[in-house]
Structure formats: structure tokens, C-alpha cells
Amino acid sequence: MRRRFGALAPVELAPGVPATLVIDYHVALRILNDPDHFPADPRTWEREIPSDCPIRPMMEWRPNPIRSAGHDHERYRSAAAAALDQVDLHGLHTVVENIAVARINSFCLDGHCDVVQQYALPVAFGTLNVILGCTPEISQRAATGMAAMFDTTADATDGNRILAEALLELIAAKRRTPGADVTSWLAQHPAGLDDEEMLHQLVLLYAAGIGPPQNLILNTLLLMMTDDRFAGNVHGGSLSTRDTIDEVLFSDPPMANYCITYPRQPILIGDFWLPAHQPVLISMAACNNDPAIRTDDITGNRSHLAFSAGPHACPARELGRLIVQDALDQLLDALPEMTLAVPQSELRWRPGPFHRALSSLPVTFPKSPPIDLAHNP
Numbered sequence: 001m002r003r004r005f006g007a008l009a010p011v012e013l014a015p016g017v018p019a020t021l022v023i024d025y026h027v028a029l030r031i032l033n034d035p036d037h038f039p040a041d042p043r044t045w046e047r048e049i050p051s052d053c054p055i056r057p058m059m060e061w062r063p064n065p066i067r068s069a070g071h072d073h074e075r076y077r078s079a080a081a082a083a084l085d086q087v088d089l090h091g092l093h094t095v096v097e098n099i100a101v102a103r104i105n106s107f108c109l110d111g112h113c114d115v116v117q118q119y120a121l122p123v124a125f126g127t128l129n130v131i132l133g134c135t136p137e138i139s140q141r142a143a144t145g146m147a148a149m150f151d152t153t154a155d156a157t158d159g160n161r162i163l164a165e166a167l168l169e170l171i172a173a174k175r176r177t178p179g180a181d182v183t184s185w186l187a188q189h190p191a192g193l194d195d196e197e198m199l200h201q202l203v204l205l206y207a208a209g210i211g212p213p214q215n216l217i218l219n220t221l222l223l224m225m226t227d228d229r230f231a232g233n234v235h236g237g238s239l240s241t242r243d244t245i246d247e248v249l250f251s252d253p254p255m256a257n258y259c260i261t262y263p264r265q266p267i268l269i270g271d272f273w274l275p276a277h278q279p280v281l282i283s284m285a286a287c288n289n290d291p292a293i294r295t296d297d298i299t300g301n302r303s304h305l306a307f308s309a310g311p312h313a314c315p316a317r318e319l320g321r322l323i324v325q326d327a328l329d330q331l332l333d334a335l336p337e338m339t340l341a342v343p344q345s346e347l348r349w350r351p352g353p354f355h356r357a358l359s360s361l362p363v364t365f366p367k368s369p370p371i372d373l374a375h376n377p
Contacts, residue, residue: 008272013353014055019279021257023286025293027269031261031280032310038261039069040312044277045262057160058354059260062200066312075191080201081315083185087131089322096323099126100330105370108334112341115361120217123327128209133181134170141166146206167202171195208314215254215357216324220245222361226344241328245321246302253306256285256356285356338365
């Protein structure tokens with residue numbers, strides 16, 4: 001793409017749905033920091049998109065921070081950021097530890113597991129449930145709906161409905177009986193979000209709070225098991241888990257292509273005209289690995305775009321990093337001799353234009369006794 005198109009590549013997100021993919025780091029920063037020319041509101045675009053288009057549920061307008069512009073964006077983002085800022089990060093360490101240890105204890109005597117289904121997904125899912133104050137029954141339905149939307153299958157529209165019904169139940173419960181959780185804090189924010197607006201804040205939190213942390217856990221663990229630069233150094237102590245996470249955020253980010261905007265009018269960048277109201281996606285994976293900015297040693301470098309940049313940058317980046325790092329540290333402390341159970345070439349990745357997500361990650365390890373948290377320092 002770089003050789004053929006330069007900074008901007010014409011692509012199709014689905015048959016008959018054209019878009020532009022940004023693969024140049026500096027052009028991406030220009031776009032992400034210019035919401036006046038590149039607003040995130042898709043409503044003009046989606047008028048021409050059939051309701052059964054498989055990528056529409058992941059891109060259509062919602063009253064939330066990443067699908068709005070101007071005053072609406074400021075209002076939604078202020079509510080979301082304020083609620084997320086109230087999460088007790090010290091207490092979250094204990095939440096992740098308890099969920100992670102319970103998962104590890106469920107398979108440590110087997111000597112093998114699929115890290116996707118048996119660890120990364122339930123840890124990310126369970127932690128988000130606690131953060132949102134969500135019951136297991138409601139959260140399970142929400143996760144089912146979210147999975148259908150992310151996989152962009154024929155069930156994507158149905159997934160949208162399942163997710164909405166579950167989260168409206170959660171909102172009603174928290175309006176009746178508030179708790180020390182993000183859903184309650186959103187409901188109490190001075191922005192005065194109504195139920196529909198609350199729903200779409202939670203849809204965004206489910207989108208951002210399950211799939212990307214899960215995939216970051218998996219992609220980081222895969223790197224640790226398959227790249228000698230990290231396996232030896234991490235276990236030997238010269239590189240931290242966070243250093244390895246940052247490498248993955250550069251090289252193999254859990255959201256490969258996203259941060260979607262829709263130019264208000266045709267815009268010339270270089271010698272390429274971006275059409276008005278047509279999606280412009282940032283390829284975080286391509287931009288992070290742009291030869292113009294990428295160096296061989298990125299230890300301590302956090303200039304990647306995995307969390308976006310500008311006014312739409314993720315407000316929960318430290319929260320997400322903490323969850324992923326704690327989940328990895330718990331797993332590696334308990335099962336340090338974990339190895340891939342199949343050749344790396346046999347691993348399969350889930351379809352979809354947006355995420356970088358393993359379908360499964362089978363591993364083996366020496367059988368280990370369950371962890372007793374009561375005696376675990």
C-alpha cells in the first residue's frame with residue numbers, strides 16, 4: 001500500500017462500501033487532531049448504507065464520544081471521563097487478581113488451556129462487570145451481542161438489539177439503586193444523560209472494555225512465547241511486562257484499523273482528495289510501523305496510536321493497561337513455563353476489518369497446584 005498509494009489507501013470495508021485507510025503516522029496525527037475538518041459523526045454517510053450492511057453496527061451514529069462532534073462530543077466525553085476517573089485503581093488490582101487466580105485455578109492442574117476462552121476473555125469480561133456494577137446475567141447477554149457486532153457476521157444487527165436490551169436493564173437498576181460503579185457515576189453526572197444516552201455510553205464501554213484488553217493480553221502473551229527478545233528478557237527481569245505490552249501496542253495493536261472520521265467537505269492531502277462524508281480510518285497498525293517514525297528499539301516509547309490521539313483519545317488508557325498488565329503478571333507468575341501447544345503458523349485470527357484478534361491460543365505448561373490467595377503474598 002505504501003509503495004502504491006503513499007499515505008492514503010483506498011479500500012472497501014464491505015462490498016460497495018468505500019473508505020480511505022490512513023497508513024502514514026504524521027498524516028494520522030493531523031487528522032486525529034483536526035476534528036473541525038474530520039468530525040466523527042457518521043449520520044450523513046450512513047443515509048446511503050443499507051441497514052443490513054455487516055459493518056454498519058460498528059460504525060453507525062450513536063450518542064457517545066466516538067460518534068459525535070462539537071458540543072455533543074464534549075458533553076459525552078466529560079461524563080465518561082469523570083466516571084472512569086472515579087475507578088479505584090488500587091482496588092482494581094485486587095479485582096483483577098481475584099478473577100485471574102480463579103481462572104488459573106480452573107485449569108492449572110490440566111497442563112493445558114485455551115488462553116482465549118479460559119483466561120483472557122473471562123478476565124477482561126469479569127473485570128468490566130465489576131467496573132460497571134453489572135450482574136453476571138445481564139453482562140453475559142451484553143457480551144453475546146457485542147461479539148456479534150465485532151465479528152461483523154450476518155448476526156451483527158441482532159447483536160445490536162441483544163446488547164441494547166441487556167444494558168437498558170442495567171441502567172434501570174442503577175437509577176433505582178446506585179452503587180460505587182461507573183454506570184451509577186454516569187447516571188449521576190451533571191451532563192444529565194437520559195436512558196438512550198446512557199445506553200450508548202455503556203455500549204462504547206463494552207466495545208472498548210472487553211475485546212481490546214482481551215486481544216492485548218493474547219497478542220502480548222504470544223509475543224512473549226515466540227520472540228526470544230522478550231521471552232528471555234521478561235523472565236530474566238531486564239524488560240518489564242509493560243515494556244512488552246508497549247511493543248505489542250506498536251507492532252500488533254488489538255484494534256488494527258479504527259478511529260473513524262467523516263470529512264465535512266472534500267479535502268486535499270498531498271495529491272489525494274478525500275471525498276466528503278466518506279469514512280477515513282486510521283490504521284493504527286500501519287501508522288505505528290511507518291518506516292518514517294519506527295525505530296528498532298522502542299523500549300519506553302509510548303508514541304504509538306493504539307489508544308488514538310487528539311480529542312478522541314481513549315480516556316481509559318491507564319485503566320486498560322493496568323488490567324492487561326495485572327492479568328499477564330498473574331498468569332506468568334503462576335505458569336512461567338507456558339509454551340504454544342501448536343506451531344505459530346497454525347494459529348487463526350478472527351475475521352473483521354477492525355480488530356487484531358486470535359480465535360484461540362492453545363498452550364501447555366507443567367501441571368501446577370492451585371493458588372491459595374489467603375497464603376499468597
